[in-house]
Amino acid sequence: xxxxxxxxxxxxxxxxxxxxxxxxxxxxxxxxxxxxxxxxxxxxxxxxxxxxxxxxxxxxxxxxxxxxxxxxxxxxxxxxxxxxxxxxxxxxxxxxxxxxxxxxxxxxxxxxxxxxxxxxxxxxxxxxxxxxxxxxxxxxxxxxxxxxxxxxxxxxxxxxxxxxxxxxxxxxxxxxxxxxxxxxxxxxxxxxxxxxxxxxxxxxxxxxxxxxxxxxxxxxxxxxxxxxxxxxxxxxxxxxxxxxxxxxxxxxx
Numbered sequence: 001x002x003x004x005x006x007x008x009x010x011x012x013x014x015x016x017x018x019x020x021x022x023x024x025x026x027x028x029x030x031x032x033x034x035x036x037x038x039x040x041x042x043x044x045x046x047x048x049x050x051x052x053x054x055x056x057x058x059x060x061x062x063x064x065x066x067x068x069x070x071x072x073x074x075x076x077x078x079x080x081x082x083x084x085x086x087x088x089x090x091x092x093x094x095x096x097x098x099x100x101x102x103x104x105x106x107x108x109x110x111x112x113x114x115x116x117x118x119x120x121x122x123x124x125x126x127x128x129x130x131x132x133x134x135x136x137x138x139x140x141x142x143x144x145x146x147x148x149x150x151x152x153x154x155x156x157x158x159x160x161x162x163x164x165x166x167x168x169x170x171x172x173x174x175x176x177x178x179x180x181x182x183x184x185x186x187x188x189x190x191x192x193x194x195x196x197x198x199x200x201x202x203x204x205x206x207x208x209x210x211x212x213x214x215x216x217x218x219x220x221x222x223x224x225x226x227x228x229x230x231x232x233x234x235x236x237x238x239x240x241x242x243x244x245x246x247x248x249x250x251x252x253x
Contacts (some may be wrong), residue, residue, distance in 0.1 A: 012040035015057065016135065017099060022059045023139040030070045031098065032059055034077055037087045038095040044083035047071075110239045110246070111137050114149070117250045126155040130250075137242060142233040143225040149242050150222040153249040154194060157201065158186040160253040168204040176200070194219055211248050218244060 013021070013035060021027065021035045036053045037045060045053070047067050054062035071078050077091035087095065115134050121127040133148035161169050162185065170182040173192065176199075183189045189197065195216065202212040221241055224231045 012042045013038045019057045020139045044086040046084035142238040146225040153245045
């Protein structure tokens with residue numbers, strides 16, 4: 001994470017930086033408020049404005065908290081001025097250190113590789129899904145990263161079929177399902193279950209059997225991550241899922 005902007009020696013955060021920091025693992029509410037104070041442009045902010053910033057960045061818990069009490073406990077990191085709360089130099093250093101904290105070795109290279117492929121995705125809707133998947137991955141939101149990276153990969157495959165293999169796809173789909181209505185858009189392709197979609201891709205030689213098996217495994221993980229259950233996920237399992245999609249879908253189609 002961490003697009004850093006330095007102005008007059010002060011560290012400020014972009015909206016994307018703020019979202020990542022607010023949703024990182026094991027972050028205290030006090031630190032979250034300091035991050036909100038560091039949103040560019042760096043300035044004093046009343047409590048009501050801080051609450052708006054926090055909620056907009058996805059920290060919904062800020063609705064119920066006494067933000068002033070947390071900031072009072074921050075002591076040397078934030079002070080109350082007539083215009084509102086503002087960071088001290090110590091608070092700025094605290095935020096700068098947190099924003100520069102390196103990603104774990106599992107997350108950083110995979111996230112960077114996926115981000116590097118964003119500009120190759122023609123569809124703005126698909127690109128938005130993938131961008132959100134990267135940000136979720138960087139913020140250690142593993143379930144979200146798994147689900148969103150899968151949705152983005154399927155969207156990339158839909159686009160590829162529409163552009164290059166639509167006739168063959170419709171012919172194979174009709175063989176398997178007499179009720180199949182010929183597809184002409186991605187929304188039409190989405191009528192087919194994703195598992196069946198993968199089978200058709202192999203049948204018309206868009207992917208081979210090994211890739212089909214890999215995508216089936218990714219789909220099972222996506223289904224597990226996308227529903228409330230006891231499944232536990234960590235950075236390495238998520239990294240493997242995202243890396244597989246990069247190698248077999250994002251970098252190929």
